[in-house]
Amino acid sequence: MRTALTIAGSDSGGGAGIQADIKTMITNGVFATCAITALTAQNTLGVTGIMDVDDEFLGKELDAVFTDIYPDAVKIGMVSSSALIKKIAEKLTFYKAKNIVVDPVMVATSGSKLISDDAIETLKNNLFSLATVLTPNIPEAEVISEMKITNEDEMIEASKIISEKYNCAVLLKGGHKVNDANDLLYRNGSYKWFYGKRIDNPNTHGTGCTLSSAIASNLAKGYDLDTSVSRSKEYISGALGAMLDLGKGSGPMNHGFDISSDYVLEKEN
Numbered sequence: 278m279r280t281a282l283t284i285a286g287s288d289s290g291g292g293a294g295i296q297a298d299i300k301t302m303i304t305n306g307v308f309a310t311c312a313i314t315a316l317t318a319q320n321t322l323g324v325t326g327i328m329d330v331d332d333e334f335l336g337k338e339l340d341a342v343f344t345d346i347y348p349d350a351v352k353i354g355m356v357s358s359s360a361l362i363k364k365i366a367e368k369l370t371f372y373k374a375k376n377i378v379v380d381p382v383m384v385a386t387s388g389s390k391l392i393s394d395d396a397i398e399t400l401k402n403n404l405f406s407l408a409t410v411l412t413p414n415i416p417e418a419e420v421i422s423e424m425k426i427t428n429e430d431e432m433i434e435a436s437k438i439i440s441e442k443y444n445c446a447v448l449l450k451g452g453h454k455v456n457d458a459n460d461l462l463y464r465n466g467s468y469k470w471f472y473g474k475r476i477d478n479p480n481t482h483g484t485g486c487t488l489s490s491a492i493a494s495n496l497a498k499g500y501d502l503d504t505s506v507s508r509s510k511e512y513i514s515g516a517l518g519a520m521l522d523l524g525k526g527s528g529p530m531n532h533g534f535d536i537s538s539d540y541v542l543e544k545e546n
C-alpha cells in the first residue's frame with residue numbers, strides 16, 4: 278500500500294486540517310501518517326484557540342515517520358510560525374522527501390487567521406521551492422503574487438509570477454470565484470484549466486485541505502500531476518455534492534461519500 282504524510286494542524290471540528298487529510302487519504306486508497314504542527318480549538322463557526330507544537334517536537338514527529346513508514350507523498354497544510362516552517366524544510370531536505378504538495382494555508386473559511394505575518398515570508402523563502410505543486414486559493418495567491426485577481430486572465434498572470442519566482446508548479450484554485458469552480462495549473466511556462474461545476478453548497482469548510490490531500494494521495498499512487506489534479510477535482514466534487522449539513526456555520530464535507538467506490542478499491546497503476 279502506498280503511503281502519504283500530512284504535516285498540518287488539528288481541527289477539533291473534524292472538517293479541515295489533519296482530520297480532513299486523513300479521511301481524504303484513506304478514501305483515496307493510501308495509508309496516512311501525520312505530523313501535527315498545532316492544535317486548534319475550532320468548529321464550523323471559527324477558531325477559538327491555537328496551540329503550536331514546539332519545533333523540536335515537530336522534528337521528532339517527522340523523524341519518527343520518515344525513518345519508519347517513508348511517505349510516497351507529503352502534504353503540508355497549516356504551519357503558523359517561522360520556526361516550524363524552518364524545521365519542516367530542514368527535515369524534508371534531509372530525508373529527500375518527494376511529491377510535496379504545499380497548501381499555503383493563511384485564513385480559515387470561517388475568517389480566522391492561521392499564520393503569522395512573518396511566517397508568510399518564511400513560507401515563501403524556505404518551503405515553496407521544495408514544492409512539487411503549490412495550491413493557493415485566490416486570496417492566498419493575491420498575497421503571494423502581490424497582485425489583485427478578479428478574472429481568469431489575472432489568475433493566469435498571478436500563477437505565472439508565483440511559478441517563475443519559486444520554480445514550482447502552481448494550482449491556483451478558483452473556489453472563491455462566484456460563478457464556477459475552475460482551477461488553473463501553471464507549470465514550466467504553460468497552463469491548463471481544470472473545469473469544475475459549481476455546487477450550490479455553503480458547507481465548504483476544509484475544501485483546500487481536502488483537495489491538497491487528494492492530490493498527494495494520487496501522486497503517492499504514481500499518477501502524474503495532471504491526472505492527480507483531475508482525479509482530485511472529481512473526488513472533491515463528490516464530497517461537496519453529497520450535501521452534508523452539520524454545525525451552525527460553514528460545515529464540513531462528507532469525505533466518505535463513496536467509501537466503497539474505486540477510490541479505495543482500484544488497483545494501483
Ligand SMILES: Nc1ncnc2c1ncn2[C@@H]1O[C@H](COP(=O)(O)OP(=O)(O)O)[C@@H](O)[C@H]1O
Nearest residue numbers: 414450451452453458459474475476484485488
Ligand atoms: N461550491 C463549489 N463547488 C464546486 N467546487 C468547489 C466549490 N468551492 C470550492 N470548490 C473547489 O474546491 C477546491 C478548493 O478550492 P477553494 O475553495 O478555492 O480553496 P480553499 O478551501 O483553500 O479556500 C477547488 O478545487 C475548488 O474549485
Ligand SMILES: Cc1ncc(COP(=O)(O)O)c(N)n1
Nearest residue numbers: 286293294385386483484485
Ligand atoms: C487546522 C486547520 N487547517 C487548515 C484550515 C483551513 O481550511 P479551510 O480553508 O479549507 O477551511 C483550517 N480551518 N484548520
